[in-house]
Amino acid sequence: MISIKVDTRATMSALSNATRQIPYAISKGINDIAVGLQKHERGVMESVLDKPTKYTLNSLFVAKGSKANPTATVGLKDVPKHSTHYLEPMVKGGRRHKKGNEVAFGNRWLTPSYAAAELGLIDQYGNFKRSVLQQLLSYFSAAERSSGYSANSTNATRAKLAKMKRTYWDSKTGKMKTVTKKQLIKDPTRGYKTIGGKQFFISMGRGSGGSGNQHLAAGIWQKSGVHGVDVKPVLMQAKAPTYSKRFDFYGEAQRFVNKHGAAIMSAAVAQALKTAR
Incomplete structure (x- = not known):
């Protein structure tokens, strides 16, 4: 001032x-x-x-x-x-304070991943989109801790976002196809469990987890596809920025x-x- x-x-x-x-x-x-x-x-x-x-x-x-x-x-x-x-x-140099969303996500410093732009998560100014950030906070039931009001996702909302389905390989067309409702009635286990939309999950970092076999860097990740094998980073845990x-x-x-x-x-x-x- x-x-x-x-x-x-x-x-x-x-x-x-x-x-x-x-x-x-x-x-x-x-x-x-x-x-x-x-x-x-x-x-x-x-x-x-x-x-x-x-x-x-x-x-x-x-x-x-x-x-x-x-x-x-x-x-x-x-x-x-x-x-x-x-x-x-x-103005003065040095470290900034943690943002509300960083505190909500376990008091960690976060930065957009290399794939964030590819996933359409970055705005015209190069910042992580506020709407997507609010969606992530809601998805992990962290909205109240960040913004002070209830905006957390329900299981139904997460299911809608995931668009779960079962798919199978059609050798005639050489493409993956969706199992129809009729086919599922006859055989509920037919095909592969597939995420047609997206699901988010948090990695605590390499070597973490119950068995210590987590191989993903710490941060928030997105998965989709057959058995969720298409995995991409969203927000990564980082060192305190100076x-x-x-x-x-x-x-x-x-x-x-x-x-x-x-x-x-x-x-x-x-x-x-x-x-x-």
Whole structure:
């Protein structure tokens, strides 16, 4: 958060003949500087951050000053009460706090897998889709721990997502075919158990499990196909991410005020003199 103050002694002198406009000129100049700074910082974010979302670009607020208190503030919106803003590691460097979904999934650091884009799970900004993330939280009955409301999947919902069926190899066509209801009535065990949609499961990491024979890396996986043999990673457990300082929020603010502050204040003074009565 940045509080903007400017040396107003020259301004006071210029306004000696229009004393009633002094508070207005000062507060307007300060507020115009703050609005200009907000726009400048947005431009900096666009250039130094990787595909910033609209939410990120609009994450700065301006609290304007008044004639009685000519101090304007430019800061980050929605700072959590018991944590730090998600952009703070970009401003100061270092580690970020775990996200709500990471806490819900066993307090682990998570990152999208190499297959996430192939599976259509990544949005235009390169982030994991929020809708899919909510689906995963619901699937593993972790939604309440993450978002504070009940949105957990039922067995029926999971079954609908899996689209279970039985298939068999048709040697005439050289393709896998679905066992019909009539065929299942005659022989319920015909064909192979097949996941027509998808199922999700969690791996605790290589060597884990009751028999210690888990060969998949720790994370959330998706399976489909005959006996669920088509397995692909979705979200992988990772080491705590460490960020380098990329967004020089405070330095950019100082440079902007040094470069443009006087001109903006002078323009406010000129308008005050013009409108003086």
